[in-house]
Amino acid sequence: MPPSKPQKRPKLSREGFGGQLNYFLSRAVTNIRQNLFVNVLTIGTISLAILIVSLLLLVFVNLERVTDQWSERVQVTAYFDNELTPQELHTLKSKILSLNGTGKLEYVTKAVALQRFQARMKGQDALLEGVTADILPASLEIQLKKENRTGDSLKAYVDRLAKIQGIAEIQYGDDWVRRFNKFMDFMRVVGISLGCFLLLAVVFIVANTIKLTIYSRKEELELLSLVGATRCFIKMPFLIEGIIQGAAGSILAIAMLSSLYLGFLHNAGNFISFNPGEADLVFLPLSHLSGVFCGGILLGFMGSLTSLKRFINF
Amino acid sequence: MIQLHNVFLSYQNDVTALSNINLNVAKGEFVFLTGISGAGKSTLLKLLYGALKPSRGQILIDGENIIRLPASQIPFLRRKVGVVFQDFKLLPNRTVLENVALTLEVLGWGKKDIGKKVYHVLKQMGLEHKINSTPLRLSGGEQQRVALARALVNDPKIILADEPTGNLDEESREQILGILKGANIRGSTVVVASHDKKLIGNCHRRVITLDKGHIVEGSDAAK
Numbered sequence: 001m002p003p004s005k006p007q008k009r010p011k012l013s014r015e016g017f018g019g020q021l022n023y024f025l026s027r028a029v030t031n032i033r034q035n036l037f038v039n040v041l042t043i044g045t046i047s048l049a050i051l052i053v054s055l056l057l058l059v060f061v062n063l064e065r066v067t068d069q070w071s072e073r074v075q076v077t078a079y080f081d082n083e084l085t086p087q088e089l090h091t092l093k094s095k096i097l098s099l100n101g102t103g104k105l106e107y108v109t110k111a112v113a114l115q116r117f118q119a120r121m122k123g124q125d126a127l128l129e130g131v132t133a134d135i136l137p138a139s140l141e142i143q144l145k146k147e148n149r150t151g152d153s154l155k156a157y158v159d160r161l162a163k164i165q166g167i168a169e170i171q172y173g174d175d176w177v178r179r180f181n182k183f184m185d186f187m188r189v190v191g192i193s194l195g196c197f198l199l200l201a202v203v204f205i206v207a208n209t210i211k212l213t214i215y216s217r218k219e220e221l222e223l224l225s226l227v228g229a230t231r232c233f234i235k236m237p238f239l240i241e242g243i244i245q246g247a248a249g250s251i252l253a254i255a256m257l258s259s260l261y262l263g264f265l266h267n268a269g270n271f272i273s274f275n276p277g278e279a280d281l282v283f284l285p286l287s288h289l290s291g292v293f294c295g296g297i298l299l300g301f302m303g304s305l306t307s308l309k310r311f312i313n314f
Numbered sequence: 315m316i317q318l319h320n321v322f323l324s325y326q327n328d329v330t331a332l333s334n335i336n337l338n339v340a341k342g343e344f345v346f347l348t349g350i351s352g353a354g355k356s357t358l359l360k361l362l363y364g365a366l367k368p369s370r371g372q373i374l375i376d377g378e379n380i381i382r383l384p385a386s387q388i389p390f391l392r393r394k395v396g397v398v399f400q401d402f403k404l405l406p407n408r409t410v411l412e413n414v415a416l417t418l419e420v421l422g423w424g425k426k427d428i429g430k431k432v433y434h435v436l437k438q439m440g441l442e443h444k445i446n447s448t449p450l451r452l453s454g455g456e457q458q459r460v461a462l463a464r465a466l467v468n469d470p471k472i473i474l475a476d477e478p479t480g481n482l483d484e485e486s487r488e489q490i491l492g493i494l495k496g497a498n499i500r501g502s503t504v505v506v507a508s509h510d511k512k513l514i515g516n517c518h519r520r521v522i523t524l525d526k527g528h529i530v531e532g533s534d535a536a537k
Binding site (some may be wrong): 023027034035219220222223224225226227228229230231233 | 363386389390391392393397401405407408416417420421464529
């Protein structure tokens with residue numbers, strides 16, 4: 001007898017991509033309903049894991065905001081021996097504005113410098129005796145663009161600025177900038193290490209929870225392969241279940257994070273006095289929330305996929 | 315329908331489970347596979363539905379050498395073979411209808427057609443009134459009939475039953491045997507692994523006896 005070809009699936013009522021997808025979706029939903037307890041357990045684990053990561057993200061978003069505000073204090077001051085004429089000021093301003101990295105410019109006349117000095121020395125009139133506008137230099141305060149506020153780019157900017165004729169002296173608080181940069185580098189290393197460690201722990205916990213969920217349904221997997229189900233047919237409902245679990249887990253985590261934020265965190269800045277600008281903490285922006293949601297889906301999907309590999313070996 | 319040529323099966327620790335098995339089961343035949351526990355009955359059945367691969371030898375099912383089948387083609391072999399176990403292997407959280415429907419869902423049948431076909435098969439088994447029950451609410455005999463319905467619902471060419479009456483009372487045994495005989499009359503080739511001498515004696519069918527992994531009796535098909 002000649003060898004028979006593999007049986008083709010008969011053309012029946014559930015044909016085409018739409019029909020297949022519809023079947024797998026309804027199968028996944030039915031499976032969740034029939035295994036409610038383990039699914040609730042998995043969704044709970046995923047949501048807690050994502051909540052922890054989201055909280056860390058919230059801290060970093062706010063830390064980033066604070067450091068942004070701090071870095072705004074980095075400014076370069078160019079001093080002049082004499083008061084500039086309007087014509088000289090205009091020429092100098094256009095030269096400085098043509099430098100890459102220049103943000104806002106503010107000209108401080110000798111008179112304004114004296115006013116500022118007096119305001120700073122208020123109550124110490126003895127020190128102000130004999131101080132006139134003439135002995136204070138006029139200056140131009142230069143705010144830099146964000147990308148030029150740190151490290152080598154700031155140094156390079158100052159070098160380019162020094163080449164402009166007419167500037168007597170340049171100050172930019174290089175010691176403060178150096179310490180600020182070191183602090184930022186340290187925060188980044190701590191943040192990335194903590195983030196990676198947390199992410200690994202989360203992936204490990206979620207993958208094992210899903211593995212246990214699938215293990216509890218080992219019989220079902222065996223049975224499906226016994227009645228002639230293909231690998232794809234067995235896997236699809238489980239993968240869709242993983243996606244649903246991931247999506248539900250991340251929605252739940254975002255809801256919990258929102259509640260925490262609205263309940264306690266939004267005014268936490270009032271008693272955590274590390275924020276020199278606005279006191280309130282900000283919530284995660286939409287782009288980050290979308291990332292958390294997609295991350296949850298990916299977590300559920302990958303967790304199911306890797307766990308299934310263990311049990312489907314044909 | 316089923317041919318085994320010089321089949322050997324050894325496990326990794328050099329334990330030989332089956333040795334030099336030569337067997338020929340004709341289309342439409344009903345055979346018993348017997349022998350004491352550990353003789354190799356279940357192992358032989360596992361080879362026939364592709365759950366195990368032999369260390370040596372050739373196995374032809376419906377003219378197809380299943381040793382050469384890639385893993386991706388094994389599901390298509392299993393669609394020709396209905397398998398029944400002593401422990402029924404029913405999903406406890408699904409209804410009778412859903413358990414039996416699994417076989418047809420895998421084949422891509424639509425919901426309406428599945429409903430009709432499953433009801434028809436369950437009616438043949440006398441279980442149509444239990445269609446919405448879960449297996450845990452059924453007796454052992456009823457659970458085995460549901461397992462049989464799942465194996466028979468797509469009219470397989472071959473039915474393999476591993477101790478199908480092992481845990482059942484006299485009446486249930488007769489019912490199960492009757493169902494298997496009915497499937498055989500409708501054209502399926504049936505292989506039943508059992509050590510129930512009374513059951514085998516009452517049936518008057520070819521008996522293949524295994525002992526320590528060897529066939530000691532009944533390897534040739536009846537002329």
